[in-house]
Amino acid sequence: MTGQTDLQIGADASLLLVDDDETFLMRLARAMEKRGFQTRTALSVAEAMRLIADQPPAYAVIDLRLEDGNGLDVVEALRDSREDARIIVLTGYGAIATAVAAVKMGATDYLAKPADANDVTSALLATGDLLPPPPENPMSADRVRWEHIQRVYEQCDRNVSETARRLHMHRRTLQRILAKRGPR
Known part of the structure; x- marks a missing residue:
């Protein structure tokens, strides 16, 4: 390329x-x-x-x-x-x-x-009104979700309760997600 x-x-x-x-x-x-x-x-x-x-x-x-x-x-x-x-x-x-x-x-x-x-x-x-071609290996929806959670978590100074509140998630559910490795 x-x-x-x-x-x-x-x-x-x-x-x-x-x-x-x-x-x-x-x-x-x-x-x-x-x-x-x-x-x-x-x-x-x-x-x-x-x-x-x-x-x-x-x-x-x-x-x-x-x-x-x-x-x-x-x-x-x-x-x-x-x-x-x-x-x-x-x-x-x-x-x-x-x-x-x-x-x-x-x-x-x-x-x-x-x-x-x-x-x-x-x-x-990219030229004209054409969109660029789609990426060869786009992120999975699970990976996009995980990246978003990580970003909000960092912006909340790694405070699980505040992150859970902002993401409208149960705190324990968020803790389980944060404990796992990110999807590929």
């Missing part, structure tokens, strides 16, 4: 990756560089805004929720600086309302985490 996508990247292969998960960000940056992109990374809204002001990229992958603000602010700033930029919004929250907001702000596409480099590349390079 790498050979195919290299041919489709425009003359300007600059790519801005914005995510507050540093491990994910670095892994994605390496994978995108192997696919022919020239990547720059930012861990915050403020850092992303500085990079956009310095040199607006042709492509961007932006996390919706960042520690210091909302990724939609970065989408808006990039769209104002460079109208032709292809912007993908990544999020762990696959809600219709946030997808609509992201597209209205100027995002080209919207992907739920965890998306791999192939998914991101397909979304960035």
Whole structure:
């Protein structure tokens, strides 16, 4: 697949990756560089805004929720600086309302985490009104559920009772799910 996508990247292969998960960000940056992109990374809204002001990229992958603000602010700033930029919004929250907001702000596409480099590349390079092809190995519904539970659990500072309340689950049921290894 790498050979195919290299041919489709425009003359300007600059790519801005914005995510507050540093491990994910670095892994994605390496994978995108192997696919022919020239990547720059930012861990915050403020850092992303500085990079956009310095040199607006042709492509961007932006996390919706960042520690210091909302990724939609970065989408808006990039769209104002460079109208032709292809912007993908990544999020762990696959809600219709946030997808609509992201597209209205100027995002080209919207992907739920965890998306791999192939998914991101397909979304960035998709042309016209065609949707990118479906992923070769999509996450199972059980895995998506488990990932969502883990994210809410972490956001609740690993408090089982608070997580159970927010997810509208019985605390013991949640404890059993958390004790198991995640599905593949």
